[in-house]
Amino acid sequence: MHLLAEAFIAELPHYYRGKVRDNYDLADGRRIIIASDRLSAFDRNLAVIPDKGRVLTQTARYWFEKTADICPNHVLSYPDPNVVIGKRLDILPVEIVVRAYLAGSTGTSLLTLYKKGARHLYGLHLPDGLRDNEILPHPVITPTSKAFDGGHDEPLSPSDILESKLLTAAQWETVSAYALALFARGQALAAERGLILVDTKYEFGVDEAGTIILADEIHTPDSSRYWIAGSYPARFEQGQRPESFDKDFVRAWVSERCDPYHDEIPPIPADLIEATAGVYRHAFESITGMPLAPISPDTDILERIRSNLAAYFP
Numbered sequence: 685m686h687l688l689a690e691a692f693i694a695e696l697p698h699y700y701r702g703k704v705r706d707n708y709d710l711a712d713g714r715r716i717i718i719a720s721d722r723l724s725a726f727d728r729n730l731a732v733i734p735d736k737g738r739v740l741t742q743t744a745r746y747w748f749e750k751t752a753d754i755c756p757n758h759v760l761s762y763p764d765p766n767v768v769i770g771k772r773l774d775i776l777p778v779e780i781v782v783r784a785y786l787a788g789s790t791g792t793s794l795l796t797l798y799k800k801g802a803r804h805l806y807g808l809h810l811p812d813g814l815r816d817n818e819i820l821p822h823p824v825i826t827p828t829s830k831a832f833d834g835g836h837d838e839p840l841s842p843s844d845i846l847e848s849k850l851l852t853a854a855q856w857e858t859v860s861a862y863a864l865a866l867f868a869r870g871q872a873l874a875a876e877r878g879l880i881l882v883d884t885k886y887e888f889g890v891d892e893a894g895t896i897i898l899a900d901e902i903h904t905p906d907s908s909r910y911w912i913a914g915s916y917p918a919r920f921e922q923g924q925r926p927e928s929f930d931k932d933f934v935r936a937w938v939s940e941r942c943d944p945y946h947d948e949i950p951p952i953p954a955d956l957i958e959a960t961a962g963v964y965r966h967a968f969e970s971i972t973g974m975p976l977a978p979i980s981p982d983t984d985i986l987e988r989i990r991s992n993l994a995a996y997f998p
């Protein structure tokens with residue numbers, strides 16, 4: 685089976701291993717970002733999912749191209765299906781999350797906080813009586829601190845961001861406007877494909893001139909929640925969870941069997957891995973309307989990447 689568990693390439697300089705991406709910073713200011721097939725949750729690597737890295741890179745590529753008129757992005761080239769070469773930026777310490785619905789299950793999700801009784805959060809005021817997965821009056825930005833090196837994100841309000849000088853007022857205004865415009869484009873194109881873009885996370889960085897540039901990934905299944913538009917109204921009315929690209933069954937399977945933060949993760953059955961791969965492939969095709977190119981099962985992905993990146997070896 686073709687898999688990319690990690691993309692360590694000894695010839696490339698300044699290696700940084702993210703949860704999902706293996707990164708290299710070249711001396712000329714470019715960053716090589718290789719999306720692996722790692723599935724990360726509970727601060728660890730749960731499994732390796734065939735095609736996941738390629739799907740992430742190609743989904744982000746679709747969206748970078750569809751939004752290039754809205755704001756500058758880091759993309760310089762795509763030398764391999766799993767790889768983007770970007771302009772290396774100083775990533776701003778705030779993740780710009782945009783949400784259009786009262787949804788989510790993590791500690792920083794609007795729904796989680798709302799259910800605990802919070803009505804004033806992220807500098808917003810939410811009315812009483814909203815229901816699970818209900819549409820908000822308009823999309824809102826719920827920024828979180830970017831936890832570098834695997835730390836945990838914390839909710840922030842705009843005044844927290846300015847008072848603790850995480851961003852200047854001008855930077856906050858720019859990233860807010862960019863994020864809402866990117867999200868509106870995402871929602872409009874998703875709607876044409878029968879999807880709802882529910883929420884997403886953007887990372888922005890600044891270049892040496894101080895210009896704010898969209899970095900990392902955009903509107904991928906890892907950074908975004910999508911629902912199926914057709915079934916949403918009836919399911920919402922009946923209080924059922926909206927249909928989505930559900931990748932959470934591996935998480936659920938693991939957390940039913942152990943303490944996922946501390947115990948050894950039991951081996952995940954092959955059919956769960958293959959089902960997850962199917963969800964990612966299907967997500968790519970649904971979101972972009974394009975077929976995912978077939979790939980031979982005996983492809984050595986790391987070898988292919990090495991040869992596609994050989995020109996970048998110092």
Ligand SMILES: Nc1ncnc2c1ncn2[C@@H]1O[C@H](COP(=O)(O)OP(=O)(O)OP(=O)(O)O)[C@@H](O)[C@H]1O
Pocket residue numbers: 701702703704705706707715717758770771772773774775831832833834835887889899900901
């Ligand atoms: N153009 C860019 N310049 C510099 N850094 C970037 C750029 N685009 C993305 N990054 C950073 O590269 C890393 C990508 O790796 P990955 O997405 O696996 O990391 P992560 O585990 O999500 O995040 P982190 O390691 O920051 O906690 C992230 O740290 C991201 O912020």
Ligand SMILES: [Mg+2]
Pocket residue numbers: 702704900
């Ligand atoms: Mg990331």
